[in-house]
Amino acid sequence: MSKKKSLDLPLTLLFGCVVLSACAPTSLVHDTYGDAVRHMIDAQIYDRDAAADPGSDPVSMDGAKAEEVLKTHRQDVGQPDAIQEPIIIQTGRQ
Numbered sequence: 001m002s003k004k005k006s007l008d009l010p011l012t013l014l015f016g017c018v019v020l021s022a023c024a025p026t027s028l029v030h031d032t033y034g035d036a037v038r039h040m041i042d043a044q045i046y047d048r049d050a051a052a053d054p055g056s057d058p059v060s061m062d063g064a065k066a067e068e069v070l071k072t073h074r075q076d077v078g079q080p081d082a083i084q085e086p087i088i089i090q091t092g093r094q
Helices: 003-021 035-043 048-052 063-076
Strands: none
Touching: none
């Protein structure tokens, strides 16, 4: 028996195992994968009623107003005594 013939059977079996392994199920992910992230996102909802029904008129901020708030904050954050009026940012339902 030649050396080539002695390697035919092991190589054929190895190739067959590699090909058949492609048919094996590949799901290594558990059913609970991602539960921690889903729980964290769920825990961040403050008002579940508002989240379930946000309404047709969401509260938004005018671009000019937002720019003015940021400008005031950037200028006066180091000088708290110079701020005359409180900065009010309204979000959500009032």
